[in-house]
Structures are given as C-alpha cells and as structure tokens.
Amino acid sequence: MSTCSVKEFVITKGEDNTFTFTIKQDGTTLPMELTLSDTFSAKLIKLSDEVVALNVPLTLDSNLLSGKVYLTIVSVDTLTLDSERGTKVDRYYTKPMYKLTISCDTANNGVFLAKIPTIYID
Numbered sequence: 001m002s003t004c005s006v007k008e009f010v011i012t013k014g015e016d017n018t019f020t021f022t023i024k025q026d027g028t029t030l031p032m033e034l035t036l037s038d039t040f041s042a043k044l045i046k047l048s049d050e051v052v053a054l055n056v057p058l059t060l061d062s063n064l065l066s067g068k069v070y071l072t073i074v075s076v077d078t079l080t081l082d083s084e085r086g087t088k089v090d091r092y093y094t095k096p097m098y099k100l101t102i103s104c105d106t107a108n109n110g111v112f113l114a115k116i117p118t119i120y121i122d
Helices: none
Strands: 009-011 017-022 039-046 052-057 068-073 096-106 110-121
Touching: 039 068, 052 068
Parallel strands: 009 110
Antiparallel strands: 017 068, 039 052, 039 096, 096 110
C-alpha cells in the first residue's frame, strides 16, 4: 500500500496501489465531513500528449467524519503505464510521466479540482 505522505507520488507496476487522501475544510487543517452523496474521481493523464491513461473512481472511508477518500489502482491497470529512467551516471532516477487530477463534488464544499502535477511509475 502506498501513501501520499512521501516526497514523490509513485505508482508501482505490477502491484495494487492504494493512496489515501484527506479532504480538508476550506481555510483550515481539519478534515471535511463527507456525505454519501459526495463523489470523487481521478484521471491519470500522460504528460507528453495529455491522453487519459486511467479514469478511476475514489471510495469514501466508512467514517465520513475523517474526510478520507481512497484511490485504488489495481495491478493489471499498472502494467500498461509508461515509465522512464535516467542514465547510469544519474543513478537511474525515475522520470515523471503522468499527472493526476481529482474531480470532487461535495455537499459541504461544492465542485472543485485537486491536482498532483508529477506522478512517477516505478
């Protein structure tokens, strides 16, 4: 299981990847109270040509007061994702290949978009 509390957002090929996001109330660090009618969906978009590689719904945590939603990318979906590495002299660093946008529609904050500009595939 992966989390977003790391320096880079990395999707591991060939594995199920689950990421946890905490939706915050506007102007505060407190989690937003979610409702069963709230919807969240993520699009993984290739940086080179803006083509959507994956479109995945997020799931709500059973404790709606936590503000947590989960993005799960199953292993079979990771196999088609492109990855690229730097040269040996640069220690084979992973290059970002995608960006992630999360469309949110909530009862308490309306419609908004969250973006993660660089996603790495390992």
